[in-house]
Amino acid sequence: MSERHGRKPMIINRRQSLGALGLGTAAMLAAPAVLAQQPPSTVTTPPRSFAPDAPPNVYFTDPDLVSHDPGFGALIQANAPLQRLWTGSLWAEGPAWSAVGQYLVWSDIPNNRQMRWLQEDGHVSAMRAPSNNSNGNCFDRQGRQLSCEHLTRRVVRYELDGTVSIVADQFQGKALNSPNDVIQHPDGSVWFTDPPYGGQLYEGAADAPGGPSNPEGLIDPRVGQPPEIGQARREMGHGVYRVTEDGAISRVIDEAQLQNPNGLCFSPGFDRLYVTSTGAGPGDTGGGGKGEIFVFDLDEEGAILNGRLFSDCMVDDIKCSPDGVCTDVFGNLWASSSAGHAVGYNGVTCWSPEGVLLGRIRLPEICGNLCFGGPKRNVLFMTASQSLYALHLATQGVSFG
Numbered sequence: 001m002s003e004r005h006g007r008k009p010m011i012i013n014r015r016q017s018l019g020a021l022g023l024g025t026a027a028m029l030a031a032p033a034v035l036a037q038q039p040p041s042t043v044t045t046p047p048r049s050f051a052p053d054a055p056p057n058v059y060f061t062d063p064d065l066v067s068h069d070p071g072f073g074a075l076i077q078a079n080a081p082l083q084r085l086w087t088g089s090l091w092a093e094g095p096a097w098s099a100v101g102q103y104l105v106w107s108d109i110p111n112n113r114q115m116r117w118l119q120e121d122g123h124v125s126a127m128r129a130p131s132n133n134s135n136g137n138c139f140d141r142q143g144r145q146l147s148c149e150h151l152t153r154r155v156v157r158y159e160l161d162g163t164v165s166i167v168a169d170q171f172q173g174k175a176l177n178s179p180n181d182v183i184q185h186p187d188g189s190v191w192f193t194d195p196p197y198g199g200q201l202y203e204g205a206a207d208a209p210g211g212p213s214n215p216e217g218l219i220d221p222r223v224g225q226p227p228e229i230g231q232a233r234r235e236m237g238h239g240v241y242r243v244t245e246d247g248a249i250s251r252v253i254d255e256a257q258l259q260n261p262n263g264l265c266f267s268p269g270f271d272r273l274y275v276t277s278t279g280a281g282p283g284d285t286g287g288g289g290k291g292e293i294f295v296f297d298l299d300e301e302g303a304i305l306n307g308r309l310f311s312d313c314m315v316d317d318i319k320c321s322p323d324g325v326c327t328d329v330f331g332n333l334w335a336s337s338s339a340g341h342a343v344g345y346n347g348v349t350c351w352s353p354e355g356v357l358l359g360r361i362r363l364p365e366i367c368g369n370l371c372f373g374g375p376k377r378n379v380l381f382m383t384a385s386q387s388l389y390a391l392h393l394a395t396q397g398v399s400f401g
C-alpha cells in the first residue's frame with residue numbers, strides 16, 4: 001500500500017520540464033514521436049522509453065541507477081538494463097517469487113486478481129481471479145503461497161492439495177483490519193502487518209455504515225460484492241502479528257509503537273525485523289505514519305526488542321516514502337519509494353545495515369513493492385503502479401537457508 005493515503009503534496013521536480021531535461025529545440029523537433037511516448041516521469045537524457053518496441057538500452061551502467069555511496073557499485077551489475085516486463089495493472093503490489101515454479105506472482109488490487117509472470121518466456125496471465133483484493137504475497141518453506149486479503153480481512157494459505165486455509169482473520173475475538181504484507185520466519189511462524197488501507201472501495205470494501213471508514217453510512221459496501229461482504233467494521237488499531245505453526249497468534253507491535261505498518265522483512269540473520277510506517281488510512285483519526293522505516297531486534301523466542309527509527313527516507317530533501325522492503329545477503333535494505341510528483345525520486349532506495357543511503361533505482365512510476373527472485377535470486381522485481389519492472393543485480397535476496 002502506498003503512502004498516497006494522506007500524503008502531503010510534493011513540489012514538482014524541475015526536471016519534469018523539457019527544458020530541464022537539457023534538450024535543445026532541434027532535438028525536440030527531430031524526434032516528436034519518440035518524445036510523445038515517454039512517460040511523464042522519465043528523467044534521463046535523452047528521454048527514455050519503456051515501451052515494448054523501445055530501442056535497446058546501450059548505456060553502460062543504466063542511467064536510472066543513481067549512486068549515493070561507493071558501496072552501491074558492488075551491488076549493481078553494470079551492464080544490466082532496467083526492464084519493464086509488463087504493464088496493465090491498476091495498482092500492482094505484493095510480488096513474490098516461486099523458486100519451485102520459476103514464476104513471479106503479484107497482486108493487482110483494484111482489479112481483484114493475482115498476476116503471474118513466467119520465467120521461461122515472459123508470459124503474463126491472470127493466475128487467480130477474484131483474489132479478494134489480495135495485497136501482499138509470499139511463499140513459505142514448503143512452497144505454499146500466503147496471501148493477505150483486503151476484502152475478507154484475513155491471511156490465507158493455498159495448500160498443495162488445492163484447498164485454502166485461513167492463517168489469521170481475527171485477534172482476541174475481533175476482526176482484522178486489512179492484512180497488507182506477509183513473510184515467514186525460519187521457525188515456521190508467519191508475520192504480517194494489519195493497517196486499514198483495505199477499508200475503501202478501490203482496494204476492498206468500506207466499513208459497514210457507522211464504521212470508521214464509512215461514518216455517515218453513505219457508501220454501500222455490499223454493492224458488487226458477494227453476499228457475505230459488507231457487514232464488517234474496523235474494530236482494532238494498527239498492528240504487526242506473529243502466528244506460530246500451531247496457530248497461536250500474538251500482536252508483536254501495536255499502534256502505540258508504530259502507526260500504519262505496511263511492508264516488513266527480516267535481516268539475513270533473522271535477528272532484525274524491518275517495518276515501514278506509511279500515511280494515514282481510511283478511518284484513521286490520528287496523524288498516521290510519516291513515511292519512515294523502523295527496525296526492531298528479535299530474540300531467539302521471536303520477541304520484539306529495541307524498536308527504533310532506521311531511516312526517515314529523506315533523499316535530497318525529498319520524501320521518498322517506503323512501502324515494501326526486502327533485504328539482500330549482505331544485509332542491505334531495498335525499499336520501494338513513493339515521492340509523488342517529485343520526478344526522479346520514485347522507484348527504489350537502497351540502504352546499508354547502518355542506515356546509510358547507498359543508491360537509488362529511478363522508475364517512471366511510483367513503486368509499491370519489490371522482491372528478489374529469478375533462478376539465482378539476483379533479480380529485483382518491482383511492482384510499480386501499473387507495471388512490473390526487473391533489474392539483475394550483483395547480489396542475492398535472502399532465503400530461508
